[in-house]
Amino acid sequence: MNSPCTVSLDFRPDFSHPSAPQCAGRSLIAAIAQDAASGEVLMLGWMDEEAWNATLSTGEAHYFSRSRAKLWHKGERSGNVQKVRAIRLDCDADAVVLEVEQVGGAACHEGYRSCFFRRAELAPCAETGICCPRVFDPATVYQQGK
Amino acid sequence: MNSPCTVSLDFRPDFSHPSAPQCAGRSLIAAIAQDAASGEVLMLGWMDEEAWNATLSTGEAHYFSRSRAKLWHKGERSGNVQKVRAIRLDCDADAVVLEVEQVGGAACHEGYRSCFFRRAELAPCAETGICCPRVFDPATVYQQGK
Numbered sequence: 001m002n003s004p005c006t007v008s009l010d011f012r013p014d015f016s017h018p019s020a021p022q023c024a025g026r027s028l029i030a031a032i033a034q035d036a037a038s039g040e041v042l043m044l045g046w047m048d049e050e051a052w053n054a055t056l057s058t059g060e061a062h063y064f065s066r067s068r069a070k071l072w073h074k075g076e077r078s079g080n081v082q083k084v085r086a087i088r089l090d091c092d093a094d095a096v097v098l099e100v101e102q103v104g105g106a107a108c109h110e111g112y113r114s115c116f117f118r119r120a121e122l123a124p125c126a127e128t129g130i131c132c133p134r135v136f137d138p139a140t141v142y143q144q145g146k
Numbered sequence: 147m148n149s150p151c152t153v154s155l156d157f158r159p160d161f162s163h164p165s166a167p168q169c170a171g172r173s174l175i176a177a178i179a180q181d182a183a184s185g186e187v188l189m190l191g192w193m194d195e196e197a198w199n200a201t202l203s204t205g206e207a208h209y210f211s212r213s214r215a216k217l218w219h220k221g222e223r224s225g226n227v228q229k230v231r232a233i234r235l236d237c238d239a240d241a242v243v244l245e246v247e248q249v250g251g252a253a254c255h256e257g258y259r260s261c262f263f264r265r266a267e268l269a270p271c272a273e274t275g276i277c278c279p280r281v282f283d284p285a286t287v288y289q290q291g292k
Contacts, residue, residue: 007266011274019212021167030176030190039185041234044176044241059268066165085269088187088262088277091254095190097262108237116234116243120153122205123231128157131234 007056007087014093015049023048024069029094033061033074033107036085036099040132042107043115045074047096059084061098078141080104106135109142153202153233160239161195169194170215175240179207179220179253182231182245186278188253189261191220193242205230207244224287226250252281255288 013029014020020027026048033042045063047055050071054062058073061082065072075081082100089096108115111134119131159175160166166173172194179188191209193201196217200208204219207228211218221227228246235242254261257280265277 007268008274011264011266019169023165032178032187032190034187041178041180041187041243044178044236056268083269086265086267088260089264089266090190090261091256091258091263092261095262097187110237112237114234115236115238116241117237118157118235119232120157120235121232122153122202123229128154 011087011089012093013047013052013089013096015052017092017094020094021046023064023066026064028064028066029096031061031063032095032097033082033100033102034097036101040114041116042082042100042102042113045072055084055087055098061100075103078104078106078109078136080106082107104135109138110134111136111138111141157233157235158239159193159198159235159242161198163238163240166240167192169210169212172210174210174212175242177207177209178241178243179228179246179248180243182247186260187262188228188246188248188259191218201230201233201244207246221249224250224252224255224282226252228253250281255284256280257282257284257287 015027028046031045031047048064051062051064061074063072081103084098084100086099106113113132117132120128161173174192177191177193194210197208197210207220209218227249230244232245252259259278263278266274
C-alpha cells in the first residue's frame with residue numbers, strides 16, 4: 001500500500017498571480033520554511049511551478065534559486081535537505097509555509113540553524129543580537145564540493 | 147526615561163538587494179508576521195523602506211500594499227493591528243520575521259487567525275483541510291468602513 005501521496009488539485013499556488021515576482025521568465029511564489037517541531041522560521045525561499053512540483057513529488061523542499069536562475073534542491077551540497085511534513089497555503093495563494101524537518105539542524109548557508117539569526121527586540125527596548133546557534137562552519141562544509 | 151527605542155543602524159534590510167521584487171518603482175523585501183506567543187506564521191507581506199521606517203517608529207506593522215501601491219498600516223480598517231515585539235533579519239537581508247501580537251486574534255482579511263489557513267499533510271499521506279479558526283466574519287467587519 002505504498003501508493004504515492006498526492007494533494008488535491010485545488011491545493012495549489014497561483015503561479016499567475018498578478019503581483020508575482022518575476023525572475024528569468026518565471027512567476028515566483030514565496031515559500032517560508034518553518035521547523036515542524038519548534039515552529040521556528042528557518043528561511044524564506046522562492047518557488048516556480050517546477051520547484052513546487054519537485055517538492056510534492058520528492059517530499060523534499062525544492063526552490064528556484066534567483067541568483068543561479070535554476071531549480072535548487074535545498075541541501076544538495078551540504079546534505080541539509082528539508083523533509084516536508086505539511087504545506088500551508090495562504091488566502092490569495094501566492095505564498096506557502098513548508099513545515100519541515102531540517103536534516104543536519106541548520107538551514108542557513110552561514111551555518112546557523114535559521115537564516116533569521118539576527119534579532120532586534122523592540123519592546124520594551126531595542127536590543128540586537130544573534131538569536132540562534134551556529135551549527136556548522138560553512139568554510140568546512142562548502143569546500144567539500146569545490 | 148521614556149526615550150524612544152531605536153535599533154542599531156546595521157540592523158536593516160537591504161532595499162537595494164539585486165533580486166528584490168519591484169512594485170511601483172519600489173524595491174520590496176518580504177516580511178513574515180509570526181505570532182510572538184504561539185509561533186504560528188500569520189501572513190506574508192511586503193515592505194518598502196517607508197513601511198520599514200513606519201514599523202520601527204510606531205511599533206505596529208506597516209507593509210507596502212502591492213495591489214493599492216501604497217503604504218498599508220495593517221489593521222487600519224479592521225482594527226486588527228499587529229504590535230511588533232521583535233524583528234528577525236535573514237542572512238542576505240532581504241527578508242524579515244516580525245514577531246507580533248495580533249490584536250483581535252485574526253490576521254487574515256478572510257477572518258481566519260492566519261492567512262495560511264489551508265493545510266495539506268504530506269507525510270504519512272496527503273490530507274487537506276482548514277487548519278485554523280475563523281475569528282471574524284469579513285462581511286461584517288469590512289462593511290463598517292464602507
